[in-house]
Amino acid sequence: MKKLGLIVNPLAGIGGRVALKGSDGADTVRKAFALGATPVSPKRASEALKRLCCAKDAFELVTYPGEMGEDVSVELGFSPTVVGSIEKGRTTANETKQAARHMLGMGVALILFAGGDGTARDIYDAVGGDVLVIGIPSGVKIHSGVFASSPMAAGELAMLYLAGKATRVAELEVMDIDEDAFRNGVVKGKLYGYLKVPDESRFIQGAKAGGHVGSDEFYVRAIAERIVQDMRPDCVYVVGSGTTTRAIMEKLGLPNSLLGIDVVENGTLKASDVTEKQLLEILKGREAEIIVTPIGGQGYIFGRGNQQLSPEVIRMVGVENIKIIATPGKILSLPAQLLRVDTGDAELDELLRGPRRVITAFSETAILEVV
């Protein structure tokens, strides 16, 4: 029998209604309760779980005690296997991580978690891409692609997956506010990594289009084929972060850093996971191209998750030597199908704005506007 893990971050979203713009940290939570906030995530988890009631006996529900999942499960008539222990009313990120690791160890097929971007990060830190997850959107900040479009959609997608009907897997972004930038008064999303999610775009946040679009995997490989075929000798290729760009490295048979920037020259790896400083060194006096892909559901091509590609690096390579790649599925996930830049250099941002070509398959491009 398949095992389904359920993790509820009981404090996720608590800051929302009382305008605290987040719920991370004990201080915020205390403040939220003082302002009269009530937990929202258990209710959201329950809405998702309701969708699975009709198949109660077809899978084993594994969850954490009390408010971390046991309560909502029992309330709906499930008889969950409860593991671990918590101190009631005082759960933190540690319990979320612990629970995720625990469930991974028990061999769950899928973890359904209720929370926000912070929770997604905790899950990512604990289990990375080792287990499939679906986020039940319950936090204040929902920028990550791993969340279903609603609690109901999360439950339905889990149901489809358990019934063996959602067989494809997508790696979607785990995003959170960049805390350093936030302290300086700037709200910036940061890409933390990728979690594996059942690939049914009609259920997933920010990927609302759906239909019977061809598999993203096909387009990702077609794009890589095009990029590799067009590579010129002695040109330095700066390959950005993401799963779309990873396929280029795979096509070349090179190791890659999913979240980092890699440099390729003449089909070989020149440097891996480089810093801005290293890049400036490598690029000096060289002909080069930057290959980037927008963040799904958002559209940022610079300034989110690839700060190594600093204004200086971009200027050195030249705006005309930037190749943007994205699958049609990803394009449809972008709000209004627009690309965004936030390099930190207003003048450069202006230079990058306007319509740009995006490589979408082997022989196909699209024109998208950078705003």
Place this chain on the structure above:
Amino acid sequence: MSKAKRQLLKHRYHQAVWQEPLMYELGSPGERGILPPVLEKEIREAVGDVVSLVPPGMIRKEPPRLPEVAQPQVVRHYIRLSQETSGYDTSNDIARGTSTMKYSPKINERLANVPEILDLHPLQDESTVQGILEIIYKLGECLKEISGMDAFTCQPPSGSWGVFTNARMLRAYQEERGLGLDKKDEIITTIFSHPCCHAVSAVAGYKLVTLYPDETGFPNLTNLQAAVSERTAGMILGCPDDNGIYNPHVEAFCDTVHAVGGLCVLDQANANGVLGVCRAREAGFDMVHFNLHKTFSSPHGMAGPGSGPAGCTKELEKYLPVPMVAFDGKRYFLDYNRPHSIGKVSSFYGNVQVVLRAYCWIMSLGADGLRTVAETAVLNNKYLSKRLLSEVRGLAMGYPQNDKRLHEIRYSWERLKNETGVDTWSLFRRMADYGIGGYFASHEPWVVPEPMTPEPTETFSKDDIDEFAEIVKQVAEEAYSDPHFVKAAPHKRAVHLTDDDRLHHFTQLATTARAWYRKHRQSRGEKR
């Protein structure tokens, strides 16, 4: 609810359910539908052993496995199957948008089935088929007038085939100027153009540049300007598109493409909203095609015989496929003497029955009638959208900032889906329980979430439109009150809920069984 409305909503409808076995499971060994008379002795002797005429290598070792069924059972079988399907003659098919389902007058059906048409053979001598050649020729003359173009071919037997013909002519034109694929290798299209615009361009050897719409629902000129270059061979697009939106900058689009030496092709499969109102030529296009089985009325709907005549300007006429049906003032003939032609795009001269029906339809309406078709279709669409948008819960229009719509609108069930979990396909299946036979969500890819695209053409009555609006309203209410019931629909059809997700999975798609096997052998051997 008024009495009239109660009648419109057919609560007691139920399709026939015959639990009909396969033909092979009917009958018994030796059973026959028809018993031919035994041959007379004289004939048998004169002809000899017929089987011996077949070369030994071709003779079957065992007789073919054919059904053995008596005539009444065969008739009953097919009548029953027909009762388990839906079609124009039994159901309201406003829901099948972009297809332009319209009334095909039965008189035209009769004419298309007279022996003089049915017994025609494409290899007959020209002198014996002057009548049908005249009809093909004159239909071309009508389409020239309707589109503003200078020449037409009726050879392409489907819409996409018509667009492909134009794409090949586009390439022939560029190649003759020394601008082959090494110099001009890109075709520009839009995401809301029919997927065939993308496909035929690729088949014709071109790379694709796709434009996305801005908030108005159509792409802006700035993005087109970024798309054109010296590599632009042309532009192939639909306008108005599936959203029923007419791009007001279409002339400027054509000018921009012409400025870099590109040609402009209009996919006018569905011209229902502009017939007799505006013409492709005046908008600046060099080539155009129509779907006779859409705009010009002919029974269709998935796999019916189609016809996609392709037209062009004088400058491009020489590239049209061979043969052209021509007239020398005295007689009609097939003109093969066309050295610049792209050759044949299909066998013979096109689907002549569809050509005949379209010709009858155009001639019976006349020029004013054609304009009335467009005006009525647009009016019908406005009436339907007014009802749907003000009365149906959870429904919205895609690109709501732009309410200038012609013949159809792509709506979105996104809100209903988020609030109830019921998606567009479930709603369709539930509409089937009220007798709706077909439903069109959207072409691929889905840009508008949870789409629905109805098209109330000029031939639907107010009652038809009201019936459809009532059904849509009803199923939306049901989705809110009992989502599980709607998701499990249909409940009143011959076939119930099937798992077609698997069928739509890309691993299962193949043009032929052989292609499917090839695909699967390949993907098994492939490292992932």
